[in-house]
Amino acid sequence: MSTVSFNAYTALNTTRPADTAKAATKPDADKNVVAEGINDFRAALQQAEKTTMQTAVTGADPHAMVAALANAELMLDAAVTIRDKVVEAYQELLRMPV
Template sequence: MSNVSFSAYAALGSVKPTQVSDKPATNPAEKSGVAEGFSTFKAALQEAEQTAMQTAVSGADPHAMVEALAQAELVLDAAVTVRDKVVEAYQELLRMPV
């Protein structure tokens, strides 16, 4: 059996926001909402995973692990809701008569 390693946020590390204008965004405050959402999502998953590993390995505070996992669940629910709304809007566009 081969060892397969999977990280929940590994795929998000390769996501790069697209630039709408010709001028590259040099100011971090100029990030798009989608890019900011991905980075928040990625950070929440990383924090939850790190806290869970610390709790499993060194017996760290289990309350911190539950809090981090709850935060990651909230972020995941928000991401799923946004995805569902985007899919619903796309389906509405497909149903429009031309």
């Protein structure tokens, strides 16, 4: 299994001119950003669990375990922040006068 690294700040602030030009001409229907994010989240948690178990059982590199756990914590923080923003936006929609 490959190591998955994700930095929410870099991913959100990175501009991709090629993607923007492609999106303006034709929407990419087979690419789902939400599904990719969920898959990255799942992979990071599985990698952290696997690395932690290897360290506990075989005494593998503890630095790799700390890095994997930090990556999983970052992914969890990003997911919680996104969830909070979605809930906040939904609550704002409910407050709008009809």
